[in-house]
Amino acid sequence: MDGKTKKVILFIVEGPTDEDTLSPVLKEIFHDKEVHFHVVHGDLTTERKTNSANAIKTVHEHIKAEMKRYGFRKSDILKVVHLIDTDGAFITDEHVVEGDVKKLCYEEDRIISSNPQATIERNERKTSVLQRLYSAAIIGTLPYAVYYFSRNMEHVLHNIDGNLSDEEKMEYADRFDATYGKIPEAFIKYLSSLDFAVPGDYEESWHFIFEGLNSLHRHSNLHLLFSEKRAENARREG
Numbered sequence: 051m052d053g054k055t056k057k058v059i060l061f062i063v064e065g066p067t068d069e070d071t072l073s074p075v076l077k078e079i080f081h082d083k084e085v086h087f088h089v090v091h092g093d094l095t096t097e098r099k100t101n102s103a104n105a106i107k108t109v110h111e112h113i114k115a116e117m118k119r120y121g122f123r124k125s126d127i128l129k130v131v132h133l134i135d136t137d138g139a140f141i142t143d144e145h146v147v148e149g150d151v152k153k154l155c156y157e158e159d160r161i162i163s164s165n166p167q168a169t170i171e172r173n174e175r176k177t178s179v180l181q182r183l184y185s186a187a188i189i190g191t192l193p194y195a196v197y198y199f200s201r202n203m204e205h206v207l208h209n210i211d212g213n214l215s216d217e218e219k220m221e222y223a224d225r226f227d228a229t230y231g232k233i234p235e236a237f238i239k240y241l242s243s244l245d246f247a248v249p250g251d252y253e254e255s256w257h258f259i260f261e262g263l264n265s266l267h268r269h270s271n272l273h274l275l276f277s278e279k280r281a282e283n284a285r286r287e288g
Contacts, residue, residue: 056084057128062112064093067216068133068203070223074231079238079276083128088116095134095179102178109183110190129193131275132183135202139176140265146170153213156201159263184256195252197272198259206246206270242273
């Protein structure tokens with residue numbers, strides 16, 4: 051990163067439409083930083099090889115791969131921000147029911163699955179991994195925090211509760227960019243909406259989403275990232 055002076059905020063996201071949706075407005079908000087996205091192209095919290103014992107190491111491997119790819123040094127990275135979908139994974143087993151569906155079908159009080167046992171195992175894996183990750187403030191000496199969209203980003207940002215095709219996700223990403231990409235204040239206000247912003251601090255927001263059916267409903271704690279930025283600005287201004 052020779053010749054560059056801006057510190058990097060590294061966002062880890064699941065898919066390219068996450069980057070397409072959020073990158074423009076995040077670059078406006080953190081205009082004094084270099085906003086960089088690492089797209090996993092999947093959900094590392096549900097990979098069969100990932101568990102609570104190696105969750106930190108798994109995320110660290112993704113961070114190191116991105117640093118190597120772009121020549122970032124540890125001193126270049128200000129923080130790592132990990133964005134995940136809850137996928138309703140924190141509900142109890144009795145709310146996973148069998149049905150004739152090709153993809154998982156998410157409802158307000160249940161997940162319909164053609165293979166409930168496999169879905170329950172996925173949920174257990176994702177729950178244990180995220181219980182480990184959300185409490186990790188540092189990964190590989192770098193500041194780290196994980197924020198969630200529940201059930202997923204489209205559910206929170208667009209109030210869409212069905213499955214979307216990749217083309218439909220791109221259409222929503224373009225619409226979102228057109229609405230908020232150049233108006234960061236409006237984005238932060240929207241994300242802080244009482245319709246879905248979880249109250250409390252970071253730890254309280256995670257306790258909330260692990261409870262009951264909350265991970266199936268429309269919630270997010272990403273607004274807390276911007277609360278931290280406002281607090282940092284206030285401290286800097288004295």
